[in-house]
Amino acid sequence: MALTLENITFDCADAAALADFWARLLERPVDPEASTGFATVGRTAGTSPILMFIQVPDKNPGKNVVHLDLHATALREQIERAVALGAKHVADFEEYGGRWATLADPEGNLFDIAEG
Structure with a gap:
């Protein structure tokens, strides 16, 4: 099974x-x-x-080891939307032909929004 x-x-x-x-x-x-x-x-x-x-x-201290990877056709629009909902924009990345942003939710859990 x-x-x-x-x-x-x-x-x-x-x-x-x-x-x-x-x-x-x-x-x-x-x-x-x-x-x-x-x-x-x-x-x-x-x-x-x-x-x-x-x-x-008490949460585990430091960086969370699991995070969600979300995909968007309009990357900047979705980053701005997430920030308006309470997320913090941490950083932008462009590697290996891909572009994404790392954000933190209101309690600091990291997640990524990738262009795709």
């Missing part, structure tokens, strides 16, 4: 607030009953993978 990717989990301070950021960025609804302690995006809509947000007393 093959493994399937079910959830991508974010440890965070405020699950509902971080779920709201990602839901707005990905244009998906936050699932009902979101709270400060636990929230999901994509469960009730049946989209996969489900984004899960869990409040923890």
Whole structure:
């Protein structure tokens, strides 16, 4: 039996607030009953993978080791949109024929938006 990717989990301070950021960025609804302690995006809509947000007393220090890579046809527009939603624009990159930007969500989790 093959493994399937079910959830991508974010440890965070405020699950509902971080779920709201990602839901707005990905244009998906936050699932009902979101709270400060636990929230999901994509469960009730049946989209996969489900984004899960869990409040923890202390996050791992330093750089997160897993991040999301998003793709956009209008790179600058999506970077500006993410910043308007509460992201921080960290840096731009152009390597190996690709262009992307690294951003941080409102709790500092890094993610990339690539042109593609």
